[in-house]
Amino acid sequence: MDTRQVVLGVDIGGTNTKFGLVDRQGRCLAAASIGTESHHPAERFFGRLQEASRQLLGSLAGDRVLAGIGIGAANANFYKGTIEHPPNLDWDYVDIRAEVRKLSPVPVAVTNDANAAALGEMLFGAAQGMSDFIVITLGTGLGSGIVANGELVYGADGFAGEIGHTTVFPDGRLCGCGRRGCLETYASATGLCRTVHELFCNTNTPSELRGVSFEKMTSKMVYESALREDPIALEAFSVTGRILGMKLADSVAYLSPEAIIVSGGLAAAGDLILEPTRRSLEQHVFPIFRGKTRLLATRLAGGNPAVLGAGALIWNVLEKGPKTPGTGRGAGPDFPGSPEAAPRPDAL
Amino acid sequence: MDTRQVVLGVDIGGTNTKFGLVDRQGRCLAAASIGTESHHPAERFFGRLQEASRQLLGSLAGDRVLAGIGIGAANANFYKGTIEHPPNLDWDYVDIRAEVRKLSPVPVAVTNDANAAALGEMLFGAAQGMSDFIVITLGTGLGSGIVANGELVYGADGFAGEIGHTTVFPDGRLCGCGRRGCLETYASATGLCRTVHELFCNTNTPSELRGVSFEKMTSKMVYESALREDPIALEAFSVTGRILGMKLADSVAYLSPEAIIVSGGLAAAGDLILEPTRRSLEQHVFPIFRGKTRLLATRLAGGNPAVLGAGALIWNVLEKGPKTPGTGRGAGPDFPGSPEAAPRPDAL
Numbered sequence: 001m002d003t004r005q006v007v008l009g010v011d012i013g014g015t016n017t018k019f020g021l022v023d024r025q026g027r028c029l030a031a032a033s034i035g036t037e038s039h040h041p042a043e044r045f046f047g048r049l050q051e052a053s054r055q056l057l058g059s060l061a062g063d064r065v066l067a068g069i070g071i072g073a074a075n076a077n078f079y080k081g082t083i084e085h086p087p088n089l090d091w092d093y094v095d096i097r098a099e100v101r102k103l104s105p106v107p108v109a110v111t112n113d114a115n116a117a118a119l120g121e122m123l124f125g126a127a128q129g130m131s132d133f134i135v136i137t138l139g140t141g142l143g144s145g146i147v148a149n150g151e152l153v154y155g156a157d158g159f160a161g162e163i164g165h166t167t168v169f170p171d172g173r174l175c176g177c178g179r180r181g182c183l184e185t186y187a188s189a190t191g192l193c194r195t196v197h198e199l200f201c202n203t204n205t206p207s208e209l210r211g212v213s214f215e216k217m218t219s220k221m222v223y224e225s226a227l228r229e230d231p232i233a234l235e236a237f238s239v240t241g242r243i244l245g246m247k248l249a250d251s252v253a254y255l256s257p258e259a260i261i262v263s264g265g266l267a268a269a270g271d272l273i274l275e276p277t278r279r280s281l282e283q284h285v286f287p288i289f290r291g292k293t294r295l296l297a298t299r300l301a302g303g304n305p306a307v308l309g310a311g312a313l314i315w316n317v318l319e320k321g322p323k324t325p326g327t328g329r330g331a332g333p334d335f336p337g338s339p340e341a342a343p344r345p346d347a348l
Numbered sequence: 349m350d351t352r353q354v355v356l357g358v359d360i361g362g363t364n365t366k367f368g369l370v371d372r373q374g375r376c377l378a379a380a381s382i383g384t385e386s387h388h389p390a391e392r393f394f395g396r397l398q399e400a401s402r403q404l405l406g407s408l409a410g411d412r413v414l415a416g417i418g419i420g421a422a423n424a425n426f427y428k429g430t431i432e433h434p435p436n437l438d439w440d441y442v443d444i445r446a447e448v449r450k451l452s453p454v455p456v457a458v459t460n461d462a463n464a465a466a467l468g469e470m471l472f473g474a475a476q477g478m479s480d481f482i483v484i485t486l487g488t489g490l491g492s493g494i495v496a497n498g499e500l501v502y503g504a505d506g507f508a509g510e511i512g513h514t515t516v517f518p519d520g521r522l523c524g525c526g527r528r529g530c531l532e533t534y535a536s537a538t539g540l541c542r543t544v545h546e547l548f549c550n551t552n553t554p555s556e557l558r559g560v561s562f563e564k565m566t567s568k569m570v571y572e573s574a575l576r577e578d579p580i581a582l583e584a585f586s587v588t589g590r591i592l593g594m595k596l597a598d599s600v601a602y603l604s605p606e607a608i609i610v611s612g613g614l615a616a617a618g619d620l621i622l623e624p625t626r627r628s629l630e631q632h633v634f635p636i637f638r639g640k641t642r643l644l645a646t647r648l649a650g651g652n653p654a655v656l657g658a659g660a661l662i663w664n665v666l667e668k669g670p671k672t673p674g675t676g677r678g679a680g681p682d683f684p685g686s687p688e689a690a691p692r693p694d695a696l
Contacts, residue, residue: 132504148501155604156480157640165634166598250514254602256503286513292505
């Protein structure tokens with residue numbers, strides 16, 4: 001492999017898009033961000049991204065070569081290279097692969113942010129050397145990426161890995177997706193705040209959070225209250241972990257992963273969330289799996305996990321070749337030129 | 349490939365062991381059964397199996413060559429080639445691979461019955477050409493085999509695919525495994541009978557089944573009552589399908605399979621169970637998956653599904669080579685001799 005090669009990892013978020021140049025060792029050599037501005041057409045966004053990436057690549061020392069572009073975004077589809085009805089963007093449908101191909105001839109791969117996170121952990125993080133594991137991202141919602149037999153599971157349509165939308169309690173909390181009782185209505189930043197309010201209703205326990213409105217409350221506030229040993233905040237973390245652990249016992253029954261790796265904003269709460277989750281997982285898991293699956297915190301947290309994940313996505317594609325996982329469900333990632341023919345810095 | 353090759357497919361059951369010679373086209377050329385008699389040592393069982401298989405192979409016309417042996421059994425482990433704490437046998441731990449190697453030099457592979465069923469559907473049945481699907485076996489319990497990216501999912505320890513032991517209702521029915529609310533306590537032959545009794549308690553609906561004791565009731569009775577339009581029997585199938593469909597919506601969220609294939613004794617009830625399951629699956633599934641996953645009946649039902657599945661297991665190993673799925677979790681199936689060097693009929 002040409003050691004000068006780097007890839008561009010891009011994480012398209014609702015407000016900002018982060019991107020960085022990632023080498024094969026998982027080092028983010030340079031990173032920057034631009035506003036996503038999805039109220040403008042997507043074409044304009046990709047033009048700005050090209051311009052900013054070109055500057056970033058020019059800023060690197062040495063004679064670096066761009067080998068590929070990996071892009072993570074909500075509701076992105078690996079097989080089709082599209083974003084479809086993203087919940088956090090004004091664009092309804094974007095053919096990302098086609099947009100990038102207008103601007104650059106290097107290989108492009110696209111997937112959702114949680115799948116990118118899983119590949120990031122596999123190549124650079126806590127899942128190195130594992131071939132069966134699950135990554136859970138606890139943010140506004142709950143995303144997940146599943147790796148089995150060393151391959152990311154995309155499913156028949158490219159959208160597999162929606163553990164956040166499995167049912168905990170039939171007829172439970174209404175979810176943004178229209179269903180009831182989805183795991184992400186309990187185990188996520190917003191789920192935590194909902195649980196705080198449920199505890200307000202169901203107990204008389206005093207709490208410094210009782211003065212905060214539903215609208216204003218954030219998981220960060222709950223975290224900070226928990227650090228001050230606010231009983232409701234502590235209990236909310238405990239309940240959240242209990243429910244998450246119970247459902248991760250289901251995940252183990254499905255996939256018997258070597259580890260479940262927790263990342264995302266809420267994972268920053270560390271053992272406040274991990275300890276009750278771990279206890280509940282062990283309590284609820286099918287006996288033959290007891291003591292087998294490790295619950296780990298992300299090892300990408302120090303860096304730029306979403307950018308590293310998107311970088312891992314395209315590194316993984318470059319190494320395993322352009323084959324489509326599964327059969328006959330779309331063209332898979334684009335290989336307009338081989339990595340060897342990758343353009344010099346000024347081509348992106 | 350040598351077209352004279354056949355494999356021996358073996359299904360070790362609690363009472364009887366079925367076995368048959370299966371060609372690459374999935375035809376069971378000859379089949380027989382022996383009593384499992386697990387109160388005697390396993391070694392004795394394998395001796396009798398060898399003797400009976402040799403006779404079976406001798407009975408075939410043409411110059412048939414035995415290429416391998418596939419064995420399906422409850423709690424069998426693909427990586428280790430063992431049976432561990434099987435619920436239906438007196439043997440606590442059997443190193444199946446070692447036992448068979450004492451008697452025959454051909455490759456041997458072992459897995460649980462539901463995984464074998466999944467491979468049977470993939471090679472010979474309803475899942476031909478699919479690379480992402482799930483097989484659910486509805487018998488006394490609920491077994492499952494998961495295929496993702498064209499590979500069976502064994503997980504880190506070889507025991508993945510226990511969808512029957514995911515939780516439907518926290519604090520629900522007590523399961524044989526010691527947990528509460530497991531899917532198999534609702535969606536299985538025994539689950540159906542439990543639901544009939546729940547309906548006895550919770551309704552005043554008349555039923556010809558009210559005179560049958562809990563101990564005596566079988567799913568076959570409930571099926572026959574349903575055919576006579578007994579309202580409780582019909583409602584029990586409807587409730588069972590509703591619960592199964594709700595949990596298969598979770599399966600779709602995990603894996604986005606092209607199809608879920610239902611086999612096992614209860615699947616013989618056909619649309620009585622499939623229709624309410626299908627409706628409930630569509631009603632509960634995460635919106636992006638709506639209308640995508642087909643719920644199909646097994647296509648192996650006419651033959652000897654468990655024997656065909658065990659045959660498919662070893663055909664699959666013979667074709668994909670002796671590599672262990674996953675990494676570093678045991679030796680995988682044995683390849684003491686290449687299939688080309690397989691012994692003639694008298695060697696087994």
